[in-house]
Amino acid sequence: MRFKYSIPVVFVLALVIIEKENKIISKVSDKLALKQPPDSSLQLLLKPNHNGSLIFHPRTSAPVFTLMKRRLENYNSHQNSPRTKSKQKHILLLATTRTGSSFVGEFFNQQGDNMFYLFEPLWHVEKMLTLEGGGTNATAAAKAYRDVLQQLFQCDFSLLESFIEPPPVDHVTTNLFRRWSSSSLCADSVCSPFVQGDFEKFHCKTRKCGPLNLTMASQSCLQKDHRAIKSVRVRQLETLRPLAEDPRLDVKFIQLVRDPRAVLASRIVAFEQYKNWKEWATQGNVPLDDDEVRKLKGNCDNIRTSAQIGLKQPKWLRGRYMLVRYEDIARFPMRKAAEMYKFAGIPFTPQVKSWIAKNTQVSQKETSGVYSLQRNSSEHVEKWRFSLPFKIAQVVQKVCKPTLKLFGYKVVNNEKMLTDRSVSLIEDKAFNFP
Ligand SMILES: *[C@@H]1O[C@H](CO)[C@@H](O)[C@H](O)[C@H]1NC(C)=O
Ligand SMILES: *[C@@H]1O[C@H](CO)[C@@H](O)[C@H](O)[C@H]1NC(C)=O
Ligand SMILES: *[C@@H]1O[C@H](CO)[C@@H](O)[C@H](O)[C@H]1NC(C)=O
Ligand SMILES: *[C@@H]1O[C@H](CO)[C@@H](O)[C@H](O)[C@H]1NC(C)=O
Numbered sequence: 427m428r429f430k431y432s433i434p435v436v437f438v439l440a441l442v443i444i445e446k447e448n449k450i451i452s453k454v455s456d457k458l459a460l461k462q463p464p465d466s467s468l469q470l471l472l473k474p475n476h477n478g479s480l481i482f483h484p485r486t487s488a489p490v491f492t493l494m495k496r497r498l499e500n501y502n503s504h505q506n507s508p509r510t511k512s513k514q515k516h517i518l519l520l521a522t523t524r525t526g527s528s529f530v531g532e533f534f535n536q537q538g539d540n541m542f543y544l545f546e547p548l549w550h551v552e553k554m555l556t557l558e559g560g561g562t563n564a565t566a567a568a569k570a571y572r573d574v575l576q577q578l579f580q581c582d583f584s585l586l587e588s589f590i591e592p593p594p595v596d597h598v599t600t601n602l603f604r605r606w607s608s609s610s611l612c613a614d615s616v617c618s619p620f621v622q623g624d625f626e627k628f629h630c631k632t633r634k635c636g637p638l639n640l641t642m643a644s645q646s647c648l649q650k651d652h653r654a655i656k657s658v659r660v661r662q663l664e665t666l667r668p669l670a671e672d673p674r675l676d677v678k679f680i681q682l683v684r685d686p687r688a689v690l691a692s693r694i695v696a697f698e699q700y701k702n703w704k705e706w707a708t709q710g711n712v713p714l715d716d717d718e719v720r721k722l723k724g725n726c727d728n729i730r731t732s733a734q735i736g737l738k739q740p741k742w743l744r745g746r747y748m749l750v751r752y753e754d755i756a757r758f759p760m761r762k763a764a765e766m767y768k769f770a771g772i773p774f775t776p777q778v779k780s781w782i783a784k785n786t787q788v789s790q791k792e793t794s795g796v797y798s799l800q801r802n803s804s805e806h807v808e809k810w811r812f813s814l815p816f817k818i819a820q821v822v823q824k825v826c827k828p829t830l831k832l833f834g835y836k837v838v839n840n841e842k843m844l845t846d847r848s849v850s851l852i853e854d855k856a857f858n859f860p
Contacts (some may be wrong), residue, residue: 442529452658466516474808516579516675517654517770520663520732522725524692527656528607528753530682533763534654535609536781537772545607547578548659551587568665571657576654579675583640596613598639605638615646652772663747673738677746678770683734684752685835685851686726686826687819691810694818703815703818712821719825724824733832737857751833751858753807795857808851 517534521527528545529837535543550569555562577585590601595774598618605611612630620634629635647653660666669677694700705710712719724731736747748769750848755762759782767774816838823830823837832835834855837845 443462450846462782486780487654492745498720507753513545513651514676515652515770515772516574516669516677517652517680517772518660518666518669518677519654519656519680519682521656521658522658522689522729523658524689524696525658525682525684526755527658530750530755530766531654531656532654533766533778534807535655536778538775539778539848540651540772542581542647542653543608544578545604546609546657546659547586547603547655548574548657549603550591552659554589554591563573564661568660568662571660572666572668575655575666576672576675579653579677581644581653584642587640588774594640598637599640600624600637602628602638604628606631610646611638611649612644613646615649616642618642621714623647630838639644652770661728661732663735664787670746675688678748679736679743680744680750680766681729681736681768682750682752682755683729683733683833685810685833687814687822687835688697688752688808688810688830690722690818691814695813707815709819712817714824719821722822723825726822726829729830730829749833751852751855753852755808785820811844812852814844816844819844 432810443689448763460812504778517590519527519534521533523687531543531545531670534541535545537543548571551574552567553568555567557563574589577583584595586800587599602611604860605626607628609632610616612635614631616634616638617630617633617635618639619636619779621636623636626635626637663681666677666679669675670679681811690700694703703712704719733749736743736749739747748766750762750766759840760779763782764774767778819838827837835851836851836853838851
């Protein structure tokens with residue numbers, strides 16, 4: 427059985443993809459910290475809103491809620507639009523960095539002609555809403571994320587456009603983040619003629635295209651049966667409730683989680699901002715009241731709270747939430763992909779299957795020199811155990827304990843257990859609903 431062999435190999439591929447993703451994200455994050463919007467009037471519109479309950483539309487200064495109201499008014503006139511297909515699905519892949527979300531995003535990016543896929547569109551929103559000291563106002567950002575997603579799922583790029591720097595001209599931009607990661611944005615129908623000398627930062631790799639014309643993107647999006655968006659930026663699932671309740675949408679949330687100890691191990695290697703952790707790992711003890719530790723706890727709590735709400739299946743989320751562990755995808759990619767498609771209610775196409783199979787073979791060839799194929803998949807998934815010092819693992823376990831427990835990640839009691847290959851830290855756990 428070829429498939430049996432392919433499992434560990436896919437994981438190698440996943441690792442490679444994650445590494446790539448994070449190089450970019452870490453570069454980006456570094457920039458975020460330094461970011462200074464060039465236009466100070468823009469800054470004025472965005473920043474001084476510490477008191478208010480509304481965030482402002484960056485270019486028009488119209489409060490987002492006014493825009494929403496307007497959209498709801500429009501809604502009545504569009505309600506009977508023939509484009510509204512009852513079978514149309516809107517998939518939102520929610521994750522955090524270093525959880526393999528780019529890889530899982532490919533499951534949908536590769537679906538074929540019926541899918542419009544966007545890779546991290548909220549990057550622009552986060553970037554613009556980043557405050558001077560770094561970070562965002564979580565409340566304000568959550569609203570903006572939600573509103574942008576709600577529009578994008580309807581193929582409306584206008585709010586997103588207002589967050590793109592420099593501002594698109596006639597809905598054309600040379601700066602859409604990672605355009606090349608969305609096959610939909612590099613399809614023939616969205617590929618305007620290439621112009622010599624027009625520099626596009628994230629240009630398509632499969633063909634030469636001119637700068638991205640978002641009018642064309644929107645038109646192409648409207649032709650598709652299904653839409654999928656991947657994001658590592660949404661903190662709380664609950665903030666997206668209006669999407670679930672929007673009668674124009676049929677949203678399916680897929681939350682991707684990973685052992686927080688592994689995530690931290692991976693971020694320490696990849697991200698410059700984790701340099702304190704790196705220091706603590708090599709010397710000294712971790713001060714438990716440190717900002718970094720609080721941030722870690724905040725992340726774990728957000729992920730757990732979202733999952734708890736999802737798993738509880740409140741009425742607004744019924745049939746709309748699926749939890750997937752990175753470790754299960756790495757070990758059983760084909761099976762998990764099939765499950766996700768089943769959950770989403772869209773056909774698991776031969777294109778996706780063959781993408782998974784093909785990439786497995788490709789990486790088998792590519793990596794056979796580097797990785798020993800004797801190593802089995804659970805070893806790859808748990809490789810972090812040999813790079814993360816026990817004292818760091820302990821800190822994660824201390825502040826993320828309920829998160830580990832919820833997702834079925836075993837706590838280690840001592841250094842020996844951490845590096846004991848005969849003990850897997852991944853408990854079999856099904857997150858299925860009756
Ligand atoms: C809040 O800020 C807005 C401008 O952003 C201002 O118009 C308004 O008066 C402020 N409200 C309070 C209660 O300070
Ligand atoms: C963040 O934004 C919200 C709503 O926009 C506002 O109510 C809150 O005061 C802001 N918080 C901070 C710390 O600026
Ligand atoms: C963008 O595409 C639309 C639709 O095809 C077209 O009408 C418009 O002229 C294009 N914009 C530019 C600036 O080329
Ligand atoms: C794979 O590795 C795990 C953990 O090291 C071990 O328990 C398991 O027996 C191994 N399986 C095979 C088939 O080698």
